[in-house]
Amino acid sequence: MDPIISLLKQDAKTPVEDIARQLDCTEAEVRERIETLEVAGIILGYTAIIDAEKLANGHVTAVIEVRITPERGGGFDRLASRIAQFDQVSGCYLMSGGYDLLVMVEGDSLSEVARFISEKLSTIEGVISTATHFRLKCYKENGVLVHQDTSYRRLAITP
Amino acid sequence: MRDIPRSGIRDFFEVVQSMRDVISLGIGEPDFVTPWHIREAAIYSLEKGHTGYTSNLGQPKLREAISAYVERRYGMRYDAATEILVAVGVSEALDIALRALLDDGDEVIYHEPCYVSYSPSIKLAKGVPVAVETRVENGFSITADALEAAITPRTKAVMLNFPTNPTGATLLGEELRRIAALCVKYDLVVLTDEIYSELIYDNSVHESIAALPGMRERTVYFNGVSKAFAMTGFRVGYACAPPVLTEAMMRIHQYSILCAPITSQEAAVEALENGAQDVERMRGEYQLRRNYIVGALEEMGLPCLKPLGSFYVFPDVRATRLTSKDFALRLLREHKVAVVPGTAFGACGEGYVRCSYATGMQQIKLAMTEMRKFLATL
Numbered sequence: 362m363d364p365i366i367s368l369l370k371q372d373a374k375t376p377v378e379d380i381a382r383q384l385d386c387t388e389a390e391v392r393e394r395i396e397t398l399e400v401a402g403i404i405l406g407y408t409a410i411i412d413a414e415k416l417a418n419g420h421v422t423a424v425i426e427v428r429i430t431p432e433r434g435g436g437f438d439r440l441a442s443r444i445a446q447f448d449q450v451s452g453c454y455l456m457s458g459g460y461d462l463l464v465m466v467e468g469d470s471l472s473e474v475a476r477f478i479s480e481k482l483s484t485i486e487g488v489i490s491t492a493t494h495f496r497l498k499c500y501k502e503n504g505v506l507v508h509q510d511t512s513y514r515r516l517a518i519t520p
Numbered sequence: 521m522r523d524i525p526r527s528g529i530r531d532f533f534e535v536v537q538s539m540r541d542v543i544s545l546g547i548g549e550p551d552f553v554t555p556w557h558i559r560e561a562a563i564y565s566l567e568k569g570h571t572g573y574t575s576n577l578g579q580p581k582l583r584e585a586i587s588a589y590v591e592r593r594y595g596m597r598y599d600a601a602t603e604i605l606v607a608v609g610v611s612e613a614l615d616i617a618l619r620a621l622l623d624d625g626d627e628v629i630y631h632e633p634c635y636v637s638y639s640p641s642i643k644l645a646k647g648v649p650v651a652v653e654t655r656v657e658n659g660f661s662i663t664a665d666a667l668e669a670a671i672t673p674r675t676k677a678v679m680l681n682f683p684t685n686p687t688g689a690t691l692l693g694e695e696l697r698r699i700a701a702l703c704v705k706y707d708l709v710v711l712t713d714e715i716y717s718e719l720i721y722d723n724s725v726h727e728s729i730a731a732l733p734g735m736r737e738r739t740v741y742f743n744g745v746s747k748a749f750a751m752t753g754f755r756v757g758y759a760c761a762p763p764v765l766t767e768a769m770m771r772i773h774q775y776s777i778l779c780a781p782i783t784s785q786e787a788a789v790e791a792l793e794n795g796a797q798d799v800e801r802m803r804g805e806y807q808l809r810r811n812y813i814v815g816a817l818e819e820m821g822l823p824c825l826k827p828l829g830s831f832y833v834f835p836d837v838r839a840t841r842l843t844s845k846d847f848a849l850r851l852l853r854e855h856k857v858a859v860v861p862g863t864a865f866g867a868c869g870e871g872y873v874r875c876s877y878a879t880g881m882q883q884i885k886l887a888m889t890e891m892r893k894f895l896a897t898l
Contacts (some may be wrong), residue, residue, distance in 0.1 A: 364808070379885065382815045383808035517858060518533040518546035520636045520685075 365394050366403070370504075373407040410503045421468050422451075422496040425478065426460040428489040437461055440487045449477045460492070471495070524643055527636045528864030532848065536858050543887045545875040546858040548685060550750035550831070552805075554787070555798040558749060561790035562783050574782050576774040577766075578606025578758070582785045585792040586758050594717070594728045596741065598760040605766050606780050606788075607773060610715050610742045610757035611637055614679075616776070617711055617740045617759055618645035620768035626676035628711075631662040632866030633834070635685045635713070639866075647676070653868040656836065659825060660689035664698035671702070677709040680729060683716040686865045686874035687834040688827020690720065692727050700732040710739040715757070716830040718748035718799050721807045724828050730760070737762055740769075747831075748799050749791040754784040806831050809877040809884055816888040817875075820895055831878040834862065838871040840898050848873055854897070855890040 364384055368375050377395075381388045398404040413420040429440050437455055441462055445453040452465035464482070468474040474495075483491050499507050529546075536542055553559075577583060583600040591597050598604050607613035614637070622628070624646045630638045632651040642649040652670050654660045667678065678699075682691040691699070703710050710729055717726040730741040744757030759769060773779075791798075810826070810833065817824040817835045824835035837847045844861035851857050862869025877884060 364804070367804075368808070379812065379881070382812045383881075385811045385815070515547055515549065515551070516533070517536045517542055517544040518529055518860065519548045520527060520529045520864075 363394075363398070365391065366398065369395075369404070369407075410505050412499070412502065412507055414499065414507075419470055421471050421474050423466045423468075423474050423478070424494045424496065425464040425466060425482065426492040426494075427462040427464055427482070428460050428491075429462060430487045430489060431461075432487070440485070443485065444482065447477070447481060449474070449481075524640050527640075529636055529860060532858075532860060532864065535849070535852065539852070539856065542852065542856050542858050543883050543890065544858040545877070545879060545884070545887050546860045547876050547878055548832075549752040549878060550747060550802065551879045552750040552802055554749065554751050554754070555791075555795060558751065558787050558791045558795060558798075562754075562787040565783050565786035570782050570786060572782060574779045574785060576770055576779055577604065578780060579782070579785050579789070582606055582789050582792075585789045586760070589792040590741070590743070590760060594714075594726065595731045596728060596736070596760070598741075599763075602763040603760055603766050605759045605761075605769050605773060606785060607757050607759060608755045608777055608780050609746065610713055610744045611641075612773070612777060613742050613744075613757045613759040613769070614638075614711065614713060615641050615644070616769045616772040617742075617761070617765070618642055618647060618677075619772050620765065621645075621677060621709060621711075622647040623676075625674060627672060627674045628677045628679055629667060629670045629675060630679040631681070631684075633660070633684075633686055633862055633869035633872070634681055634865055636864060638679055638681075642679075648674070650675070651866060651868075653866075654687070654689065656825060660684060660687035660834065661691045661695065662699065664695060664702055667699055668702055671706050671708070675706065675708060677711055678703060679711045679713070681713040681715075683720060683726075683827070683829020685716065685830055686832050686860070686862070686869070688825070688830045688832050690724065690726075690828045691729075692724070696727055696729055697732060700729050700735050703729075703738060704734045708738065710735065711742070712739060713742045715742065715744055715747050717743065719803060719806060719831055720829040721803070721810060722828060726829075740765060745788045745791045748802075749795050750798075750802065751784075751787065751791060754781075754787055756780055756784045756788040806877060809881060812881065813875060813877050813884055813888065817891075820888075820892045822891075822895075831876055833875050833877065834869075834872050835875065836871060837873055840895065842898070844870055844873055851891065851894050855894045857887045857890045857894070 377388050377391045380391045431437050449466050451467045454463045456463050583604040586604050587598050587600040622645045627648045627650050628642045629650045631654050639649040650670050652666045712729050720726045730739040740761040742759050746752040814824050814826045822835040824833050844863050848859050848861040859873040859875050862872030
């Protein structure tokens, strides 16, 4: 992987100056490379990783298995992108196996998510069925372990 | 034990221990936690009730994994049944090799600055340590000329450690071949501690002296899983040597240690067989940190070789007119950054300090900022 991508994936806030020093190149080169990645749509955006359980208001995430009817010409694409455009949908993927789309939905409450599924998602023409799984607890988010025990310390000086 | 001093690192450690919130560049072990699949293999081994002794030489499947790994990575072939011994870290393996090899008064040549245990281990084995100083002009690598000048009729063995703790030096190419030729010419045994051989940067390729012509029969090759796979606490190292030497080492090992812990041995099998990607990932990170730290040190006026191996840099602090020890102590007391005085690794380390970059980028950045402030006060 491009070393700039791996650094930004680890910490999108890494200053350009630090990236340049770690890669032994100039800041201008780093800026140019990042811009190229953004223009090419390889870097789609930068976001924070949140432990939703610590948020004051409720936060609900559901994973929905959706079966849809493919269309002549476009296959699953038109319907999938139609679903993906809802603000409530945080992720949408075409899958192999027993269903077609895996849709991640986020909302402030159980009823809000349930309403979205019953009123919006399952009423779309071409959606055959949905199976909804609500998330109960998060152990790892975007590669970050959520309940990490940080009490272990290495010795400060070793040979 | 009167003429064997405490490790210089030990004294410094006690000062650091008495302070809070120290940013430490003094740590000689990876900051990465052992990769999960390796830890999981250790847990699985416990779950299965594998809690007994193993063969003195180490579990056959681990010796086979070592044999395959050493051949795949460095091109040497050792017989898993008779030429490989699993020890409790390279430290133990070195100790038993020296004890097996040396008669009273035999001289062992080693290069300084070096790992803290070499000279004491030679003395404990009743040998006479003969230090060859390495210099910054030679990239802290030992030269064949310097080695030859130190050889006497009592010289029994040469100890090498490349890549080197504390300098990050490497010994490759022509000079390595010249040194191998000297060892053949003077009929010397070579003890080569290559624990940092996976941590080598800028697409350089590690070469083991054991793979050179005429060397196999006179070389004890040491390596382990500690540095490459971030497994220091597992305590697994190994020695590869011709059967006679392996047998001699095994006898000491069997009476003093019996065997390395079985859980660690089973974790080591997983590391050697399935850990290549982890090594590559960690190597990549170390290289970025090395670039950062070398750039920062140079910029603040502390000249520093860009080492090709290990995870240490060894900047020259003579421009500050402080001794290594004063530099380290003041930096610690006034700015809470711990580095290790070069003199902990031999008298010729005076004028240098060891900074480890086996610590997170954030810590390294903070340490560099504090060091810059410290230099401004001098």
